[in-house]
Amino acid sequence: GRFAPDNSGRVDNRVGNAWDKPLQIWNANVAAHRHAITGERFSGCPAWYPSRLSDGRAVEELFPEQEWPLKLISFKSNTMSSATAVIPRLHHLKPVNLVALNPQDGQRYGLAHGDIVRITTPGGQAQAQISLLHGVMPGVIAIEHGYGHKEMGAARHTLDGEPMAFDEQIKSGINLNELGFADPTRQVANTWLDWVSGASVRQGLPARIERV
Numbered sequence: 001g002r003f004a005p006d007n008s009g010r011v012d013n014r015v016g017n018a019w020d021k022p023l024q025i026w027n028a029n030v031a032a033h034r035h036a037i038t039g040e041r042f043s044g045c046p047a048w049y050p051s052r053l054s055d056g057r058a059v060e061e062l063f064p065e066q067e068w069p070l071k072l073i074s075f076k077s078n079t080m081s082s083a084t085a086v087i088p089r090l091h092h093l094k095p096v097n098l099v100a101l102n103p104q105d106g107q108r109y110g111l112a113h114g115d116i117v118r119i120t121t122p123g124g125q126a127q128a129q130i131s132l133l134h135g136v137m138p139g140v141i142a143i144e145h146g147y148g149h150k151e152m153g154a155a156r157h158t159l160d161g162e163p164m165a166f167d168e169q170i171k172s173g174i175n176l177n178e179l180g181f182a183d184p185t186r187q188v189a190n191t192w193l194d195w196v197s198g199a200s201v202r203q204g205l206p207a208r209i210e211r212v
């Protein structure tokens with residue numbers, strides 16, 4: 001974490017850590033390139049794009065909000081990471097990851113704090129215990145990252161016929177990666193990739209929820 005005195009956040013009614021350097025609002029290298037599939041030229045200036053599939057269509061065209069009314073996102077854990085899931089003491093602090101929903105959505109779907117729910121996306125489904133938190137935007141399911149491992153000591157293996165140590169607690173919680181899905185607009189099968197960066201999408205996945 002990064003820490004500072006609480007009175008350093010604002011100075012003269014301005015943000016304390018002001019950015020004094022010039023801010024680049026035009027990038028010629030970005031503007032010179034086009035999307036590899038659609039041929040559309042990228043913007044050299046900061047721009048907003050809707051969540052797009054590989055052919056440029058908005059994801060809502062194929063996965064309408066009427067069927068998928070929620071957006072699934074992930075957030076970093078304050079205790080766990082993908083590399084620390086093997087530490088038993090961290091599991092003692094937080095055995096499973098937080099899966100949070102706004103109380104307005106809890107009322108909308110008839111869910112109470114602590115209910116077991118099924119979360120479904122176009123690529124899969126998972127069960128989790130839900131927490132109702134005002135810090136989550138309405139229409140969003142927020143999943144804490146770093147849980148739900150299948151390996152790293154979570155599964156039983158043998159080496160030269162000898163069983164190796166394992167701990168099923170390592171696979172506790174749910175893994176958001178298993179809720180991702182393939183982009184149906186691609187001619188060559190692949191996961192849904194961010195339209196600009198090319199990274200696998202794990203924010204804004206279309207989803208729905210129901211009590212188990």
